[in-house]
Amino acid sequence: MDKLIFINGEACDSINVLDRGLLFGDSVYEVTRSQESKLIYLDYHLGRLENSANRLYYPKGIIDEVRSDIEKITPLYINKDDYYLRIIITRGIDKNIGLIPDEDTKPNRILILQKFTPYPERWYKEGISLCVSSIKRNHPEGLNPDIKSGNYLNNYLALSEAKRRGFDDALMLSQGLKLTESTTSNIWFVKGNTFYTPSLDNGLLAGITRSRIISIIQAHPELELVEGSFDLEQIKDADEIFVSSSTKELIPVNKLEDKVFNVSEQSKTNLIAKLYREQVRADHQL
């Protein structure tokens, strides 16, 4: 299997040009992966998908249909190998091509399934480099980054700048110059026994891995967690930096612009990465 694509429960890899997902990026999505046949934190992902869909005024009940697609389709294909699953809901076809949807517009549910390709082992051992993007994260009053939507050019522009500058990824600031997230991951820094991560009101995605990590840190007797608004000086003064996402889990950062950071087997980042993997196994009875 290279890639399997299903639309509204049927195998199909093309979509009408008049779909608002194409015309306006009017879609919501989630990405998860499987481990030993289990889709990791699927309920959390579907909950967040519902939140995104509600905030864009998609019809109620659409998430139940998506869940039913997933229950019907994924057991037929997902086996002991690890799989990547992308779930997309578009608002549907808009025959009038107007910004306000046709009255009879019906959402399209898309599933994309493929073998999971792990990120480079080197990233986990040696870390990745981040630049500070000149592109500011979309402001919550414009298009809230907490809506996981098909409008992804803000992140693309930042990542594209990072690659042109020779960095692996970009740290995005808010217009108020506070830390938000990287282009596809949440951001963390560590100083002593304290873990810092931007609070959601800075304008960032409520990461599912992020929320699991918060629980792990809060449950640990020797570690402390601070969610808040942080500026560049604070993260540059850290002992360690890492990013987190559902597909990447935790990846250490070895450089932020010209400032080098320690990446080691004995790091706090590595401790949490291990605890996170154990948590995933416990939460899914693996």
Add this chain to the structure above:
Amino acid sequence: MDKLIFINGEACDSINVLDRGLLFGDSVYEVTRSQESKLIYLDYHLGRLENSANRLYYPKGIIDEVRSDIEKITPLYINKDDYYLRIIITRGIDKNIGLIPDEDTKPNRILILQKFTPYPERWYKEGISLCVSSIKRNHPEGLNPDIKSGNYLNNYLALSEAKRRGFDDALMLSQGLKLTESTTSNIWFVKGNTFYTPSLDNGLLAGITRSRIISIIQAHPELELVEGSFDLEQIKDADEIFVSSSTKELIPVNKLEDKVFNVSEQSKTNLIAKLYREQVRADHQL
């Protein structure tokens, strides 16, 4: 003819789900219309399309291919009736579904052609109502509104709010609370003999109709033009308000939130609307 869709020069109305236009809203577009078989201000639209494409790092030369599609296809279908033409370029298929495009990604060129449906006559005679949106226009440092892209949820959220509140459209402010534009049109106000419109540095699309109107006002001996940064108090204090776009031309505004504005046959808005229509005819030898 209901709707004709061409992809890369061939009749085709569906696109691969892995196209970045669908995955990330990674596309640029233009809309124009025909009058008496002429595509109105096509060169300006292709120029702006090229600007949008360049700012998203699309491959050079793509606009020449689009122009060649248009020259090949539109004369076969566009006749004395008025037609709507939507030109979309997506960055193309991304087999890896990564935010950074595959090396061999090739743009897809889409043309959508349909009979032009005029906006309600009532809008031109009686005007439309605008609310002031709680959604702020995307900030130029995040995703510059001057890039006409497939990331349109910012505008959708504002228009959707307007409709829910019973207004025809929404005036969008910048995060600095300056006027920018409405959800699909530029905004203008008139006080005495002076026409005011937000300057591009407030974060708005460089409208083609807007730029023609600027020339018309500047060429008129009795009228004055001021481009600048304006706040709500200034536009509420105006004699007249109107919006402009390529498909709408000029439409008067009869209400901004609860403030009522005069719409009449003898208005300055109507004068410029007439001069604009004459300018279009002159510029295209109609």
